[in-house]
Amino acid sequence: MYSVNYHRAASVADAVMLLETGDAKLLSGGMTLIPAMKTRLAAPSDLVDLSHIDELKGIEVAGSTITIRAGTTHYDVARDERLKNVCPALPHMASLIGDPAVRYKGTIGGSIANNDPAADYPAALLALDATIVTNRREIAADAFFTGLFETALEEGEIVTAVTFTAPAKAAYEKFRNPASRYAIVGVFVANGADGVRVAVTGAGDNGVFRSKEIEAALATNFDAAALNGVKVPANDLMTDIHASADYRANLIVVMAKRAVAAANV
Amino acid sequence: MSDISLTVNGKRVGGVTEDRTLLVHFLRENLGLTGTHVGCDTSQCGACVVHVDGKAVKSCTMLAVQASGSTIATIEGLADGAELHPVQAAFKEHHGLQCGFCTPGMIMTATDMINRHPEGLEEATVRAELEGNICRCTGYHNIVKAILAASETMAKGAAKGKARQAA
Numbered sequence: 001m002y003s004v005n006y007h008r009a010a011s012v013a014d015a016v017m018l019l020e021t022g023d024a025k026l027l028s029g030g031m032t033l034i035p036a037m038k039t040r041l042a043a044p045s046d047l048v049d050l051s052h053i054d055e056l057k058g059i060e061v062a063g064s065t066i067t068i069r070a071g072t073t074h075y076d077v078a079r080d081e082r083l084k085n086v087c088p089a090l091p092h093m094a095s096l097i098g099d100p101a102v103r104y105k106g107t108i109g110g111s112i113a114n115n116d117p118a119a120d121y122p123a124a125l126l127a128l129d130a131t132i133v134t135n136r137r138e139i140a141a142d143a144f145f146t147g148l149f150e151t152a153l154e155e156g157e158i159v160t161a162v163t164f165t166a167p168a169k170a171a172y173e174k175f176r177n178p179a180s181r182y183a184i185v186g187v188f189v190a191n192g193a194d195g196v197r198v199a200v201t202g203a204g205d206n207g208v209f210r211s212k213e214i215e216a217a218l219a220t221n222f223d224a225a226a227l228n229g230v231k232v233p234a235n236d237l238m239t240d241i242h243a244s245a246d247y248r249a250n251l252i253v254v255m256a257k258r259a260v261a262a263a264n265v
Numbered sequence: 266m267s268d269i270s271l272t273v274n275g276k277r278v279g280g281v282t283e284d285r286t287l288l289v290h291f292l293r294e295n296l297g298l299t300g301t302h303v304g305c306d307t308s309q310c311g312a313c314v315v316h317v318d319g320k321a322v323k324s325c326t327m328l329a330v331q332a333s334g335s336t337i338a339t340i341e342g343l344a345d346g347a348e349l350h351p352v353q354a355a356f357k358e359h360h361g362l363q364c365g366f367c368t369p370g371m372i373m374t375a376t377d378m379i380n381r382h383p384e385g386l387e388e389a390t391v392r393a394e395l396e397g398n399i400c401r402c403t404g405y406h407n408i409v410k411a412i413l414a415a416s417e418t419m420a421k422g423a424a425k426g427k428a429r430q431a432a
Contacts, residue, residue, distance in 0.1 A: 006267060006284040006330045027331075034326045035308055037285075047284070049331060075320075099397025101311065101374070104320040105327070181396070 002043045009048050012055060012135050012158055018048040019156055026050055026158065028071060028110035031102050056109070056160060061086055064166040070109025070159045078103060089170035089263070093124050093188065096174055098181065109159040112144070115151050115207060117238070118182040122208040124172060126199035127188035130164035148207050167192030169222065171263035173255040174202075177242055184243050187211075187255040189263055191222050198256060203248040205236045214256045223264065224257040269333035273298070274342025284330050289313045291329035292339060300340035300369045304399070311398030314370040314377075315339045321377035323397070340369035343376065351422065352376050352415040361411035363402030374398050375412045379419055386416040 005022075009015035018024065022045035027033055029051065036042035050056060056071030061082040068077060077083065077094035084091050097103055097111075097120055111121040112132065125132070125141045132139045135158045144152050153159070167190040174186040183202030190197050196218040201208045217230045232252045237245035270279035273296060280295050292298045292315065301324060304312030308326040315324045316338040343350035349357065352375050362368045378394050379386065391409050400408060 001285045001287075003283065004285050006328065030327060030331065031308070034287075034328065038287075038306070047328075051331070099311070100378070100394050101314055101321050101323045101397045102308065104322055 001037045002040060004037070004044060005046045007046060007048050008052055009050055011053055012160060015048050015050055015053065015158060016135060016156055018046070019158075021046045021048075024048055026113070028107045028113075029073065029102075029105035030110075031098065031106040032110065032114050032116065050109075050158070051107075059083060065163065066090075066166055067161055067163040068108055069161045071107050072109075074098070074103035074106050074108070074111075075100070077108060087128075087166040087170060089172050089188070089190070090124055090128070093120050093172040093174075096120065096172070096176075108162060112162070113151060113153060113159050115145055115147075115149050116182075117148050117204065117207040118184075118186075118202040119208075120172070120174065120183060120186055120201060123183075123186050123188040123199040123201035125162060125164070126208055126210060127190040127197045128164040128167065128170065129190070129192065129194065129197055130162050132159055133161040133163060134159055142210075145208050150207070165192065169263040171259040173259040173262065175251050175255055185248055185251040185255050187214075187252060187259050189214075189218070189256060189259040191218075191263065195219060196222060200252050203237050203252060205238050209236075211252060211256070214253070218260065222260060224261045227253055227257050227260065267330045267333070269330050271332055271334065272336045274337070274339060282329050284328065286329045287325055288315070288317075288327045288329045288332050288337075289324035292324060292337070295329075298339050298341050302366055302369055304366065304370070309397070309399065310367065310370070311374060312367050312370040314373040314398065316373060316377060319377075319380075321374050338373075340372060343372065350376070351418045352379065352412070355411040355415035355418065356408070359407050359411040359414060361403065361408040362400075367398060367400045367402075371395075371398050371400065371408055375408075375415065378412065379416045382416070383420075383423075385420060386413055388413065 007018045024046035025044035027047040027049045056069050058069045060067040074094040074097045078091045130141045132144045170190040172188045174183045185203045186201040188199045198211045198214045217226050232249045234245040234249040237248045239245045268281050302312040304310035308323050313325040318335050391412050
């Protein structure tokens, strides 16, 4: 790792100020940034640690409206009893990230700000039609995830929370790479007041995306059988040593079927 | 450089270290606590697991300066003098190791797992929650046996402790 200067932010305002130091990067759980720095894929001059900011922690459930502050760990999302009652798909998804040690540290804000094309949270938030709250504004998930490791966040903008309305039914199914445990394909389905939304991670050439084909098939019949014969085009899907685009296209439908079946239980 | 201070295995320790120093290197090189191992160095194998403020984390994926102010437990802090911690004793009893390189991380992960499941553990849970710890020798069977046995021993110990308190 190259040399770096560490700063511990006491508040979001403090973090914004510290972020102006050199080529500073925000550090939350560090489960992606620290490994990237160790391999020198990232070499920020300064780190601004957000993990000691109380205002960035906690989960609020008010009826079906859920707010998760950005510094909340995967562990805390996975075990939250109120969340399990209102939207069990999300804590289940959080329980599938990495391993227990990673889930103690990794945060929802860090995950979505990084927008890894195989990360789980981007699919969840896109399917749940979530709103991403920053220190400056609110951004709809549809506008937030803009590409591979790219988001709508501007310089000096910090994710402070995500908020969404719990759908009537939702589920997440992930086909994992057996070594890295990242999603080769992950599909989050949500059947809410505004219809069915289906988001796919791990597969898109340009990161997380909504599958119009699957959403259309489920719109009138939210049943796994409605996906029989549905084809997802492989044009914009990734091909790598783990899976071809065609294989991923097939997996998307398979995972979507499983997710719908799980959501209907 | 930062002047950091933390509590490691009950002792207040500190020192001036580069901000890029990983917690595992601080423990091993500054404090001489070489029980915590560096295996893969890529947050996958879990040989470096220690407890930071009661939670099992990978010390190769955390800067020492991030842990400043925290309370750390390493494998060296588990035993009570000559008496092994129940998880250590169970790994010995059930031969939950061969070369032993992964064992400190396995035991720190197991201790955290048992603490997190006071209701008791099942084999499937143990196997699922060992996801972040890799062993290349044992095939895991005896590690799983050891953790299940330790979980029972510790539950009995807790029950006895409660009975003693009640009496």
